Amino acid sequence: MTSSTPLSPRAPFFVVINAGSGRDDADEAIPTIRSILEASGREFDVLEVADPARLPERIAEALERARRAGGVVVAAGGDGTINAAAQQLIGSDVPLGVLPQGTFNYFGREHGISQDVAESTRSLLRASAVPVQVGRVNGRVFLVNASLGLYPKLLEDREAFKQQFGRSRMAAAWSGLRTLLGERRQLQLEIESEGKRRTVRTPTLFVGNNRLQLERIGIAEAAMLENGCLAGVMLRPIGDLAMLGLALRGAFGRLGEAETVETFAMKRITVTPRGKRRVRVALDGEVLRMAPPIVFDVAPEPLLLMLPAPEDRVEVE
Structure with a gap:
């Protein structure tokens, strides 16, 4: 799962940012994301989520808009936020961009995505869509x-x-x-x-x-x-x-x-x-209650991830 998928350099970004990943982080990140994307001339919209319960709803909105516009859904948050986006994007033709905002950020770090929001936003502009493996438990996606x-x-x-x-x-x-x-x-x-x-x-x-x-x-x-x-x-x-x-x-x-x-x-x-x-x-950091049996498996379809260009990937800390 290493071949990249061509993507229009004008593909719009629909950025879902979870304020629940850190209220101060979100307040600082939004102006940074906006300024970099505005300077690039790339079409985008920021969908801020103040109530974590509304996160799936906002991701669904971003996914539908991305489908119509040939765009990218961008998840700004921790591994749990990225997981919530992956739940809906897997199996679709819509790529997932990642702007890490959590504590550990294993998913982003594994793929060389900077934990600095300015760097990760700039690298997103030059990234390519690449299929990556996803795990499942009773049909629900996990990335980490x-x-x-x-x-x-x-x-x-x-x-x-x-x-x-x-x-x-x-x-x-x-x-x-x-x-x-x-x-x-x-x-x-x-x-x-x-x-x-x-x-x-x-x-x-x-x-x-x-x-x-x-x-x-x-x-x-x-x-x-x-x-x-x-x-x-x-x-x-x-x-x-x-x-x-x-x-x-x-x-x-x-x-x-x-x-x-x-x-x-x-x-x-x-x-x-x-x-x-x-x-x-x-x-991926979220705790659910499930009825047995519990089935762990590899998802039959990959997730399309916006992978930074080689020169933009950061060394793992």
Whole structure:
């Protein structure tokens, strides 16, 4: 999935910016985006979303307008905002542009998109539409990762921590450490893959679709994403000290080497948690509740992403 799709250099941009990704970020970003696009002579419109509940509605509006005008939908926000846009754009002929505005921005960073809004807006003007792989869980798209168990709990705790102490990587890391050392629940999962079934007990099942994130924590299966696969990670039941040790391994890029960690590549797995009518599932930083069975797979159609020209791509930090 590397060939680019020709796009008119006059294709208009319909920019959906999520103020929920950071009120101050949005206030600073909108004038910057406007000034750069106005100076370029490119036709555009900015659709600001003050209420996160209206984000899908505004994306749908932008998609319809882009279809009629032969344009591009641009998502300005964090991984969750970009995911919401991908949900609607996948399978369409409308490309997705990305202006990262969140905390971690794994999707944008993997594709060399600058986290500086001025730089990413300028690079968007010279970008080409390229198909990229997308994962799904029960039909819903994920770009970075999806998971059951510990990770959704970590995200919920991180959101509560953010409301109290603000949005930063340091606050996220501290919140994550507290969750890792305090969570005791285990999942009983029946897993079916390629006609084989097995039952496992684990605190979490993590499925990754982002090579950068997987490489950072030391998962060798990151390379298999190039072959149309997803990467799975499961932990064996362990105590607090061992969990802390895994967190440190992940921080130093050696998680996959741990004996208590199982990693694997797959294109589709079906997971049924025992005794659960609904289960928390995390997708790109958002937590949903789904009814089992939970099916993780590679989406049959790619997402068209506006990839920066080689000279505009930034080095991964």
